[in-house]
Amino acid sequence: MGQVRHITLPAGFVASGVKCGIKTTGREDLAIIVADEAVPAAILTTSNQVVGAPVIWCRKVLPKGYGKIRGIVLNSGVANVCTGRRGLTDAEAMADLTARLLGATPDEILVVSTGVIGHPLPMPKIRRGITAAARTLGRSNDSAVVRAIMTTDTKEKSAVVQTRLGGETITLAGIVKGAGMIAPSLATMISVITTDAKIAPPLLHRIFRAAAAETFNAVTIDSDQSTSDTAVVLASGRAGKKVQSGSTSCRKFAAALEEVCRELTLAMVRDGEGATKLISITVKSAATKSDAVAAAKSVADSPLLKCAVHGADPNWGRIVMAVGKSAAKVAPAKLSVTIGGIRVFARGLPKNFSHRAVREHLKGDTVVIEINLGLGGEKFTAYTCDLSGAYIKINADYHT
Amino acid sequence: MGQVRHITLPAGFVASGVKCGIKTTGREDLAIIVADEAVPAAILTTSNQVVGAPVIWCRKVLPKGYGKIRGIVLNSGVANVCTGRRGLTDAEAMADLTARLLGATPDEILVVSTGVIGHPLPMPKIRRGITAAARTLGRSNDSAVVRAIMTTDTKEKSAVVQTRLGGETITLAGIVKGAGMIAPSLATMISVITTDAKIAPPLLHRIFRAAAAETFNAVTIDSDQSTSDTAVVLASGRAGKKVQSGSTSCRKFAAALEEVCRELTLAMVRDGEGATKLISITVKSAATKSDAVAAAKSVADSPLLKCAVHGADPNWGRIVMAVGKSAAKVAPAKLSVTIGGIRVFARGLPKNFSHRAVREHLKGDTVVIEINLGLGGEKFTAYTCDLSGAYIKINADYHT
Numbered sequence A, B: 001m002g003q004v005r006h007i008t009l010p011a012g013f014v015a016s017g018v019k020c021g022i023k024t025t026g027r028e029d030l031a032i033i034v035a036d037e038a039v040p041a042a043i044l045t046t047s048n049q050v051v052g053a054p055v056i057w058c059r060k061v062l063p064k065g066y067g068k069i070r071g072i073v074l075n076s077g078v079a080n081v082c083t084g085r086r087g088l089t090d091a092e093a094m095a096d097l098t099a100r101l102l103g104a105t106p107d108e109i110l111v112v113s114t115g116v117i118g119h120p121l122p123m124p125k126i127r128r129g130i131t132a133a134a135r136t137l138g139r140s141n142d143s144a145v146v147r148a149i150m151t152t153d154t155k156e157k158s159a160v161v162q163t164r165l166g167g168e169t170i171t172l173a174g175i176v177k178g179a180g181m182i183a184p185s186l187a188t189m190i191s192v193i194t195t196d197a198k199i200a201p202p203l204l205h206r207i208f209r210a211a212a213a214e215t216f217n218a219v220t221i222d223s224d225q226s227t228s229d230t231a232v233v234l235a236s237g238r239a240g241k242k243v244q245s246g247s248t249s250c251r252k253f254a255a256a257l258e259e260v261c262r263e264l265t266l267a268m269v270r271d272g273e274g275a276t277k278l279i280s281i282t283v284k285s286a287a288t289k290s291d292a293v294a295a296a297k298s299v300a301d302s303p304l305l306k307c308a309v310h311g312a313d314p315n316w317g318r319i320v321m322a323v324g325k326s327a328a329k330v331a332p333a334k335l336s337v338t339i340g341g342i343r344v345f346a347r348g349l350p351k352n353f354s355h356r357a358v359r360e361h362l363k364g365d366t367v368v369i370e371i372n373l374g375l376g377g378e379k380f381t382a383y384t385c386d387l388s389g390a391y392i393k394i395n396a397d398y399h400t
Helices: A053-061 A084-102 A123-135 A142-148 A201-214 A248-270 A289-300 A303-310 A316-325 A355-363 A389-397 B053-061 B084-102 B123-135 B142-147 B201-214 B248-270 B289-300 B303-310 B316-325 B355-363 B389-397
Strands: A013-018 A030-045 A066-078 A109-116 A157-165 A168-177 A190-195 A230-235 A278-286 A336-339 A342-346 A366-372 A378-385 B013-018 B030-045 B066-078 B109-116 B157-165 B168-177 B190-195 B230-235 B278-286 B336-339 B342-346 B366-372 B378-385
Touching: A013 A123, A013 A142, A030 A053, A030 A084, A030 A123, A030 A142, A030 A190, A030 A201, A053 A084, A053 A109, A053 A230, A066 A084, A066 A123, A066 A142, A066 A190, A066 A201, A066 A230, A084 A109, A084 A123, A109 A190, A109 A230, A142 A157, A142 A168, A157 A248, A168 A248, A190 A248, A201 A230, A201 A248, A248 A278, A248 A378, A278 A289, A289 A316, A289 A366, A289 A378, A303 A316, A316 A336, A316 A342, A316 A366, A336 A355, A342 A355, A355 A366, B013 B123, B013 B142, B030 B053, B030 B084, B030 B123, B030 B142, B030 B190, B030 B201, B053 B084, B053 B109, B053 B230, B066 B084, B066 B123, B066 B190, B066 B201, B066 B230, B084 B109, B084 B123, B109 B190, B109 B230, B142 B157, B142 B168, B157 B248, B168 B248, B190 B248, B201 B230, B201 B248, B248 B278, B248 B378, B278 B289, B289 B316, B289 B366, B289 B378, B303 B316, B316 B336, B316 B342, B316 B366, B336 B355, B342 B355, B355 B366
Parallel strands: A066 A109, A190 A230, A278 A366, B066 B109, B190 B230, B278 B366
Antiparallel strands: A013 A030, A030 A066, A030 A230, A157 A168, A168 A190, A278 A378, A336 A342, A336 A366, B013 B030, B030 B066, B030 B230, B157 B168, B168 B190, B278 B378, B336 B342, B336 B366
């Protein structure tokens, strides 16, 4: 049976995912992703004021958000959040052991944990897991690696993009987990992206941040935001000429990185808790970029709109309501809305439209809403999913 | 069978609620509430940038939010929002006809509509309804009046408070509708309060605004916000000495008005769409009042927390997460949380607590969450309800 390759597809990386008994389900729950040497890396972490010990560790290792990193150790099941001094010691111990087994130093190892909050990590299991993973590093474990970071995710989510830089093909690959608690500014989302491109850490960080702004940070599942969100990119430098700021290569690399991030983002939204549809909300002709972002996210965050989409109800009133309550500058008489390309509201007034046609569009698995503010030239697209009874079931029955 | 008296209990008011055929259910859908003469009034309206024609009319009648008003005409079923020039003409026509039948001028009549958005008012039915209501004004129609403003509400919601000012009893009475789309800053909420107290319009407005800040504006059902929210208070001046700013009477009147608003608020939250419980979230020891408000509303708005409460899961992690993502200043090591008086999290760390005891509290119909930020002396209480599968059902099946 063919293995799906992704995270180790770019040259210069190996990985392993193992079952060490943190998850009561017995599924994979610990992974290591390793570069052949310390390589340029960039990291983005949650903007929540309460953060887990692993996030604190990563910020200590990469205080500017970029630097050189040898590997990442990840676990699911227990998030190591609200665990006080012990949590910090445990995160550091994970880095220490991983470093020792890889012949690296602890400050070259990032630590990422996701799962329940307030419980200490089961360190004996974690140690056994790290040891087992370090022994089995290779290029045929990618599925086990992505399974090891999943919590309520129902699907293994990965993306691969290739592009040519100066006559040579470079590869970017990513994995992501994140099903609920996904909100503006990286809620419970864990993503690792590897690439064989050659690029300096500060430029990598700048490009990664810009890509995340239009993708990971454009997502809201339920407006909640986690204490553990982390997205990392590692660049092994094994392929292509060095990516220089301002060059054509730089623009192509940035476009490829944004494409990976977007594919992961859309996969994540489609696998949102209880989600049955992807909803993309584009706000056009906003007076400012921040107006476009505010209006699009306000619609994406509206439970009423998400319920209406779930019920395939062409309820444009909820879109108008959500735009109106946002911080964006809105002139009601200039506001227009289309659903699936069908104009339902134009310049402040409802249009006669085929309810049946809009309902058909809403019944599909991808719903496209466009809002024209008629005030300027800025645009932004936010992504969310519908709100279903299954979301409630998942989150009311999930026990601490 | 005894009629429940409320809105006409304070001296100087009559009212009527009739069925004029706007609602397809055949229930009451039009009401008039009238003072014996033009009396001091104060009004609060939605902060949504998209507002219905009735809100535009009310703001024209009372540009400062206060003045003298003879009566209010209200309808449910159609909100008269996003109806353009015709909507404004219709709202004005409602005021005109009501004024003529009452022997008043149109600028003494407030208009309030709630229901679906984007549909024009069925004016022939509205006219017949206003005429019928004006003919049947009295003091035995209070139940019909409150039914006439209900949409997805399942219960008639009213409150009566009496207090003694300078040796005389004054009465305050209120009705409210509002089940979904209730969010900070008065989402789809309609409330009318009558009192026989004697008070000047500007002072009434100031006291009403302060009361609403701690009650109506402390509510969030789903973070959505309507285009029609309106709360009005009318004071007939038939009882007690004149309420003067800064006096003991003023403090007593303000306390009584806040009590009416709080009773209506709690009734509204308990009747939130799909709600099975009232959740009160108090943030204490905040550095500033706005921090207390931001933290409490962030928790109240968290779908994850609301699901956890629905499932009676003592998931304090979701409370900590929601506090952390808010704009409030938070020091994780100073943060403490109690649920039903039981300390579950203290100074940044989880406590050993009886899960069974917390679960018992969460199974009740009133859930009390207290969060201590440990940073100052300000506090605020927000109110919400749990998030249940019934919310989804109501809002996915509601058709435009």
